[in-house]
Amino acid sequence: MEAVAEPTEGMRENILELRDISFSYSMRGGEKLRVFDNLSLSVSYAEFLGIAGPSGCGKSTLLRIMAGLLKPDNGGVLFRGKPLKEPTPRISMMFQSPALFPWYTVLENVMLALIHEKELTRREKEERVRVFLDIVGLMGFEAAYPAELSGGMRQRVALARALVAQPDLLLMDEPFSNLDPLTAISLRREIETLWMNQSLPPSSVVMVSHDIEELVELSDTIIVLTKRPAKIAGIVKIDMERPRSRRSREFYEYVDKVYTLLG
Amino acid sequence: MAQEFLEILLALGFSWARMTIALLLSILFSLCVGILAGVNRVAEKIIIPILDVLQSIPILSFFPLALYIFIGIHPIIGPEAAAIFLIFTSQAWNIAFGVYEAVKLIPTNILESVRSLGLGALRRIRNLYIPAAFPRIAANIPPSWANGLYFLVACEIITIGEAEWRLFGIGTVSTGFMLAGKIPQFFISLAAVMIAVVLSNIFLFIPLMRLSERYKFEEYAAEAPRVWIERVTKSISGVIGKLLADRKIPSYASASQIISRFSSMVRKNKILASAFVVMAVAALSIYAISSINVLYYLEVVASGLGRFGLVDPLVMIGFSLSRVASAVLIGLTWVIPVSILIYERRRLEKILVPLFQVLASLPATLLMPLIVALVLEAKLSLETGAVIMVLLGTQWYLFFFISGAMRGIPREEEELCRLLKIRGLKKFRHLYFPRIFPSLIMGCLVAVGGGWNTLVIAERVVLDDFIWEVENPGIGKALSGAVMRGDVGILTAATIWMAGFIVILNRFLWRRLYQKATRLLV
Ligand SMILES: Nc1ncnc2c1ncn2[C@@H]1O[C@H](COP(=O)(O)OP(=O)(O)O)[C@@H](O)[C@H]1O
Ligand SMILES: [Mg+2]
Numbered sequence: 001m002e003a004v005a006e007p008t009e010g011m012r013e014n015i016l017e018l019r020d021i022s023f024s025y026s027m028r029g030g031e032k033l034r035v036f037d038n039l040s041l042s043v044s045y046a047e048f049l050g051i052a053g054p055s056g057c058g059k060s061t062l063l064r065i066m067a068g069l070l071k072p073d074n075g076g077v078l079f080r081g082k083p084l085k086e087p088t089p090r091i092s093m094m095f096q097s098p099a100l101f102p103w104y105t106v107l108e109n110v111m112l113a114l115i116h117e118k119e120l121t122r123r124e125k126e127e128r129v130r131v132f133l134d135i136v137g138l139m140g141f142e143a144a145y146p147a148e149l150s151g152g153m154r155q156r157v158a159l160a161r162a163l164v165a166q167p168d169l170l171l172m173d174e175p176f177s178n179l180d181p182l183t184a185i186s187l188r189r190e191i192e193t194l195w196m197n198q199s200l201p202p203s204s205v206v207m208v209s210h211d212i213e214e215l216v217e218l219s220d221t222i223i224v225l226t227k228r229p230a231k232i233a234g235i236v237k238i239d240m241e242r243p244r245s246r247r248s249r250e251f252y253e254y255v256d257k258v259y260t261l262l263g
Numbered sequence: 264m265a266q267e268f269l270e271i272l273l274a275l276g277f278s279w280a281r282m283t284i285a286l287l288l289s290i291l292f293s294l295c296v297g298i299l300a301g302v303n304r305v306a307e308k309i310i311i312p313i314l315d316v317l318q319s320i321p322i323l324s325f326f327p328l329a330l331y332i333f334i335g336i337h338p339i340i341g342p343e344a345a346a347i348f349l350i351f352t353s354q355a356w357n358i359a360f361g362v363y364e365a366v367k368l369i370p371t372n373i374l375e376s377v378r379s380l381g382l383g384a385l386r387r388i389r390n391l392y393i394p395a396a397f398p399r400i401a402a403n404i405p406p407s408w409a410n411g412l413y414f415l416v417a418c419e420i421i422t423i424g425e426a427e428w429r430l431f432g433i434g435t436v437s438t439g440f441m442l443a444g445k446i447p448q449f450f451i452s453l454a455a456v457m458i459a460v461v462l463s464n465i466f467l468f469i470p471l472m473r474l475s476e477r478y479k480f481e482e483y484a485a486e487a488p489r490v491w492i493e494r495v496t497k498s499i500s501g502v503i504g505k506l507l508a509d510r511k512i513p514s515y516a517s518a519s520q521i522i523s524r525f526s527s528m529v530r531k532n533k534i535l536a537s538a539f540v541v542m543a544v545a546a547l548s549i550y551a552i553s554s555i556n557v558l559y560y561l562e563v564v565a566s567g568l569g570r571f572g573l574v575d576p577l578v579m580i581g582f583s584l585s586r587v588a589s590a591v592l593i594g595l596t597w598v599i600p601v602s603i604l605i606y607e608r609r610r611l612e613k614i615l616v617p618l619f620q621v622l623a624s625l626p627a628t629l630l631m632p633l634i635v636a637l638v639l640e641a642k643l644s645l646e647t648g649a650v651i652m653v654l655l656g657t658q659w660y661l662f663f664f665i666s667g668a669m670r671g672i673p674r675e676e677e678e679l680c681r682l683l684k685i686r687g688l689k690k691f692r693h694l695y696f697p698r699i700f701p702s703l704i705m706g707c708l709v710a711v712g713g714g715w716n717t718l719v720i721a722e723r724v725v726l727d728d729f730i731w732e733v734e735n736p737g738i739g740k741a742l743s744g745a746v747m748r749g750d751v752g753i754l755t756a757a758t759i760w761m762a763g764f765i766v767i768l769n770r771f772l773w774r775r776l777y778q779k780a781t782r783l784l785v
Contacts, residue, residue: 069678087682099675103697112693113683 014042014078015169015204016066016091021075023058023065035061037229038075043169043204048195050215051208052258053225053233059208060096062230063171066206067093080168089116092167092202096174098158100146106133107142110161117165132160135200136190152183159187163194163201170195170202174209184214192218192242212262216254217244224261234261267445270436271452275459278419278432281343282411285350289407290400292355297362298392311363315769318356318712320762322349322414323719323742330421330428331751342428346418353414354407361399369395401475405468409624412460413656416628417720425749434629441632442727453629460624560751567752568759571741576760579738583722586646586737587714590653591707594661602666603695616666623659627652627717635724635731645724645733652721657710664706668699701780708773715765719743 018041024032035058043049043066053059064070065077068087077084079091092113100109110129114120120128133139136156146154155175162170175191176184195205209215215222222236236257240250300310326349333348334341369391377391416434421427429435437452605611631652638648672694680690718739724731725743732740738761745754 064678067682069681087684089684093678093682095675095678097673097675099673099679101676101693101697112685115689116684 013045015045015047015080016043016084016206017076017078018042018065018072019076019078021065021072021077023061023070023072025061034229036072037231039230039232040075041223041232043206045203047204048218048220049204049206050219050222051206051225052210052212052215052222052262053230054227054262055210057225057228057230059225060173062225063093063173063206063208066169067091067171069093089113089165090167091169091171092162092165093171094155094158094162094173094175096177098146098154100154100157100161102146104145105142106138106144106146106149106157109146109157110164113161113165129160129164132164133157135163135194136160137186150183152179152187155179155183155187159191166201168201168203170205172205172207175207176214177210188214188218189243196242212255212258213246213251216251216258217246222258224258233263236261264448267440267448268451271433271448271455274431274433274436274452275455277430278412278415278434279459279463281347281430281432282350282408282415285347285411286354286404286407288347288351289355289358292351293359293362293400294393294396297359297396298366298388300363301366301392307363314356314359316762316766317352318360320758320765321716321719321742322352323417323716326418326421342421342430345421346415346430349414349418350411353410357410358400358403358407361403362396365396365399366392398472398475401468401472404471405464408460408463408468409626409659412456412624413626413628413716416626437629438632438726441636442729449632453625456629457621457625461621464620464624563752564755567750567754567756571753571756571760575736576738576741576757579736579741580760580764582735583715583718583738586649586718586722587653587657587711590650590657590714591661591710593650593654594658594710595703598658598661598665599699602662602669602699603691605666606669606672619659619662623663627656628720630655631720631724632726635726635729645722645731646735648724649718649721649733649737653714653717656717657713660710660713661706664702664709665699668702669695672698701777704773704777704780708769708777711768711773712765715739715761 018039020038020040021036022034022038023036024034027033039062051059051062061070065072068077068079068084068091079088084091101112104112107126107129110132111125114125114128117125130139130142133142136159138153138156138160141149141153146157149157155178159175162172172191176187179187191205194200195202207215207218216238219238222238224233224236225231226233236254238254240248240254244251296310296314300307300314326345329348330342330345333345336344373391377387382390415432416437419430419432419434420438433452433456437449437456440446440449440452601615605615634648634651634655638645638651676694676698680686680694685693715738718737719742720739722733722737722739723743725747732744738757742754742757742761745751745757
């Protein structure tokens with residue numbers, strides 16, 4: 001087990017930096033769809049960063065760039081100070097859909113994330129997977145197939161898989177958008193607890209969401225993006241005690257602030 | 264040369280006309296049968312197994328029988344009608360299955376709302392079932408066309424015993440060139456077929472498919488492969504759409520008007536109409552039955568089955584199966600890596616897929632004279648030649664099934680593999696193989712089915728007076744030989760054995776495997 005990276009120079013040290021990145025998709029017929037033009041932003045160690053923006057502005061694309069799945073046309077991505085050339089197990093990502101392999105059990109799905117851990121025996125891997133299934137509240141479902149689980153449980157499996165390799169940075173793309181409200185509440189609690197627990201991964205989290213209240217509840221910082229090509233419309237720092245109550249006046253002021261930036 | 268060029272064009276015209284008539288008949292047949300099976304439980308129980316068996320029977324084997332019947336009906340129109348019938352049998356089944364599935368898959372909320380409107384049966388057919396089936400019909404036309412082309416070449420020359428029929432068409436013309444040693448002309452005729460297929464696709468099939476996309480119920484219609492012809496076809500389907508909207512040409516709307524007018528006529532004269540239908544059917548079947556003596560035929564078949572024995576057919580099937588199996592395995596060894604390559608390098612898709620589509624449009628039957636010449640040249644045995652011919656006839660099924668399945672892999676699953684650094688063989692094991700498995704089985708089912716058909720012409724090559732047989736036994740060799748001798752008994756016996764074996768293989772191997780595979784992928 002690798003030690004979780006600690007901030008060395010206080011909160012200003014960045015775990016991930018995007019410097020002047022541009023990105024466009026090539027469309028059919030050779031046209032370009034410009035998603036980003038010289039966008040810069042950074043994620044600090046131990047930070048919970050929320051990202052909001054109109055739909056189709058490029059939030060998912062941004063996460064894919066952060067994960068190393070997509071290369072920016074221009075500009076650089078720095079992970080812990082070094083250029084990020086390809087995906088690394090230190091950064092994990094939860095997609096909008098759970099993306100579980102239907103032909104594998106819960107245990108096998110999560111274990112895939114340990115496929116390159118050569119020094120672990122199969123037993124040790126299983127042990128580790130069980131620990132994380134316990135953390136996300138899925139103990140006893142190891143042998144179940146994804147088709148037998150509810151949407152919330154599948155998302156929990158995806159979370160366990162994202163955490164089991166103990167990444168430093170967790171990227172989440174609208175992780176609660178397909179869940180019923182009650183499940184979403186409990187899963188949000190779990191992610192917050194995990195992130196706050198210093199001895200457990202991940203150190204930093206980036207979460208994309210269109211649910212502003214959810215973002216205000218969890219984030220240290222919220223970055224609001226504009227329409228395509230996306231620029232930063234504004235940054236909202238949230239200075240509230242955790243766990244945050246959605247009922248307080250302060251909470252609503254933050255929510256209002258973000259909505260104003262979204263226009 | 265100019266004269267021969269004209270000959271090729273004319274022959275293409277004749278062949279295309281046969282194919283078009285057969286295709287229209289196939290669509291009509293599919294609508295009747297597919298909708299009936301889709302809405303009526305009892306009809307479904309009868310129709311679907313029959314279609315399944317018909318689909319499995321090697322078409323070339325019952326062609327001579329059909330020819331006997333059609334020639335009995337009329338000596339001149341007969342062979343032509345028989346050829347069209349043969350092409351029809353190669354085009355109809357997959358369209359019929361497509362219509363049936365489309366009708367079955369109509370969302371229940373739509374069915375309920377239509378029911379609540381209280382529409383009559385014919386109205387429902389016109390306003391719901393036909394539009395619902397349209398996308399599947401359009402999607403099935405290109406493979407049906409390719410299939411028809413394959414048999415078209417085989418049925419333009421038919422020899423039964425002493426008698427021989429030749430129909431003027433691209434098959435006879437191109438084989439004639441090869442036999443006369445006119446190699447450039449032979450290749451020109453091949454090129455002409457390819458160009459004709461590509462043009463038919465660009466100007467008719469693909470626009471039709473684009474047009475049919477708006478009839479799809481799925482929210483996210485599966486994306487068709489985007490190729491360079493995209494822009495051309497888009498504008499053509501736009502034009503067709505406008506023409507349909509302006510009703511300048513007999514359109515779907517006016518066709519449905521005719522149907523509804525006809526239906527109201529029928530409704531008014533119910534008894535008269537049904538009496539007419541019963542009489543027509545009775546007259547036709549009496550005519551057909553009287554032209555062949557049924558009892559005599561049954562006797563011939565029984566004796567044929569007796570003469571054919573029990574062990575010989577099994578040995579023949581064993582040899583034939585090994586030929587088909589090795590061709591399919593050879594096909595898979597290039598198809599799987601190439602499909603993966605195309606999936607991972609999207610740029611290759613733009614080049615290779617259209618190229619493969621054009622190559623696939625060239626029927627293996629048309630290439631047969633060339634293969635035979637090459638195999639003879641290389642001093643190889645016909646065993647090799649037969650496997651090559653089966654490979655040529657089946658590899659594209661494998662390719663299009665498997666690359667289609669690859670295209671359907673969810674983006675996130677592939678990205679997950681990249682995140683977890685699952686690559687190479689591991690990626691094949693964890694992602695690609697499970698995802699393509701159902702299509703792999705379906706592809707094999709279809710490829711093996713097509714392979715049996717090819718065997719009829721590949722195990723015993725007949726090019727005019729040139730005859731070349733494989734040394735080892737083969738069910739295709741037996742069939743082809745029986746056709747040559749005019750031995751209806753053995754012909755029918757071999758057909759029954761072959762079809763029976765294929766049906767058993769489909770039922771007990773492929774379908775079981777397929778069900779297992781799809782159950783895993785819920
Ligand atoms: N693979 C792709 N190819 C082409 N365009 C894409 C692709 N993925 C996304 N897009 C387009 O890029 C834009 C940004 O997409 P996305 O990042 O998914 O937005 P968001 O997550 O903010 O809704 C959208 O207009 C979308 O249609
Ligand atoms: Mg998104």
